[in-house]
Amino acid sequence: MLEFKNVSFKYDEDDYKMLENLSFTVDEGDFISIIGKSGCGKSTVFRLINGLEKAEKGEILVNGISIEKQKNYSAYMPQKDLLFPWRTIEQNICLSMEIQKKSRSQMHEKAEEMLKEVGLWDYRNKYPKDLSGGMRQRASFARTILSGCNLMLLDEPFSALDSLTKISLQEWLLEECKKHNKTVLFVTHDVEEAIFLSKKIFVITDRPVTHFEEVVVPLSDERKREDMKRGDIVELKESLIKKLRQEGEA
């Protein structure tokens, strides 16, 4: 689905590299979280996949084709919901389809289905200012899904939410991703969130990033919140926190 081949990258204003010869693969249907301390390059990986930054060296492939040769291959959901305040919720979630020049009836049909699914049908004519933080994130997620791309890049989408909303949205996200059979790359600071959501976790421990340390999460697809209390999961959580701390101190 997604492949990084020896990718190196440096921001123009920096005198150090963010990524050096980084290679990794994400398979179709995977839910992978990337964790690491602030500024370690998590979001840079997303910017490279999105085409917002260009790799100095190496190649990024989606479905075996270089990203430079294609458009609309990934759907990005940023940390802030970035709903356009002048658009109603329905108009907001149609944004990516509008850019893809879909017909009005097609957009309306898909928007109706999605708004009902995310529980925002009654709010379709409201403006973002009228919605709570959780509802706005659901609208933002709906917009991301409606872009029609199978590869979803979610950049700390729940970091600004209160803990209860966050928990319910995490459970909701798992259901939605399963239902739509999406491949998800999820950036987070929250180790527990990474374990609960992912099949695999990529841990960034070095700088410049030369590799991801891959951790497989021993939870089934039918995971429950209570699973987080299991001994092996608590142990995994502790070991990941330790790893990140060590890296922070290094």
Added chain:
Amino acid sequence: MRKNIPALILAICLLALWQGIAMIINAPYILPTPVQIIIRLWELRETLFLVQLPATMSVTALGLVISIVLGIFLAVIMDMNKMIENALYPVIVASQTIPTTAIAPLFVLWFGYSIWSKVLVTILITFFPIAITVYDGFKGTSREMEELLITYGATKKDIFLKLKMPQALPNFFSAIKMAVPLSIIGAAIAEWLGAQSGLGYFSKRMMTQLDGAGVFAPVVLLSVVAMIIVGIINILENKIIKWRKEL
């Protein structure tokens, strides 16, 4: 309505003070009382409302429309291209250092007493706040939102139409609210400096006749008209920008 009460009280107090001082001075050719101005406004209603006001309003309207088109055009091309921005911005700012009252008679020499000499003065005063305010609106576009659109495969045109234009809409309304009084002032100045009709011209004529109330009457009329137009724009703005609370 309630929030306007302090302004109303202050206005009444100032008018009362003016009335008192003018009555004490008792020289209506220099300082007429507000009551004398209103009486004169009524006496001159026919020429003021049917002849002079339409003349000034046609200069104002023409100048304002051209200024809006020119201002938005300049804002768009400056936003589109950095080189054009670097070339144009200082020239636009420099245009505002031209003393309008000094250059307006030149326009009369160029265009005679036609409407265009007055329209040109109006444009010179009005296009600047429109160009700069709208341009600032474009520049204030959220980088993150722009990047989000790019990830959807948006073209420059998409970004302009779906992001920059709606985001700059509040700036556009602010610009228009600034531009309306300025265009009226511009038209009045131009008429003072060389015209055969209009409220500015009429005010000047009353001055030569030492008719203080007659000088003030067109000025009061101009202020009222400007306030009404700005009020209408406010209503339109609130209807169009329903999402404003978020900004």
